[in-house]
Amino acid sequence: MTEVSLRCADLARAFGGLQAVAGVSLALYAGQVTALVGPNGAGKTTTFNLITGNLRADSGTAEIRGKPIMGLKPWQVARLGVARSYQDLRLFTHMTVRENVLAATEVSAWFWQPGGRRAQQEREHRAEAALDATGLTSLADARAVDLAYAERKFLSMARILAAEAHIWLLDEPASGLDLASRIRFGSLLKEAQTRGVAICLIEHNLDVVVELSNRIAFLDQGRVLAEGDPDTILKDPALAAIYFGDRPQEAA
């Protein structure tokens, strides 16, 4: 059986009267891509926020390789090996591409480590490798704000790579990418899978989901309605009706 990298159970979070996440249970496996699929407002990004400590859960549990993480701060979760990307990318727009990637390497620089030249060189080496893997080496000295859209998406991925995390939570990383860029993106994921990274992908484009994911967790109204292999989930007419906004109860 494949190793479980992250497991959460019964996660819940309300915003006032709105139950955004209503008892989500989910496992992410080493070397596998799990796609979180569901209509707008289903609770996908909020689930990420609960896992990463960006939001506090009202209830539920989560653990990384068996270590409980509920209540930890985002930086503490990051140090347990979770890297996360955002829909709005959250780059340091006025820093250079290289500086953006170097900043992401600091997550694994433990505060008691002697800094020293060697540690610095190791971080620089990781940053250069991430730039190379994402095709950004020639743009390393450009400011993030001056990059084209697809290049910004790849910069966000370079930051993930440089963090050397074993769990990646990616919020719509392929949205707006053309086919060639999507293929490049797909090969980054494949390479990470071979290294045992557990990847969770929020994705609206079902072609991308089929291309890249091993499993789907289908969310609706804060709940996982179904989980399984992409073929089975995407062929389910009831889920398709929900996904495309055609619920039977809304038809009247």
Ligand SMILES: Nc1ncnc2c1ncn2[C@@H]1O[C@H](COP(=O)(O)OP(=O)(O)OP(=O)(O)O)[C@@H](O)[C@H]1O
């Ligand atoms: N900080 C917040 N305060 C109030 N309501 C929120 C907050 N964050 C999310 N919500 C609401 O919670 C629900 C779930 O939002 P969430 O962003 O998790 O959905 P999603 O599945 O990621 O949607 P999308 O696919 O559109 O990004 C939505 O109704 C959203 O408006």
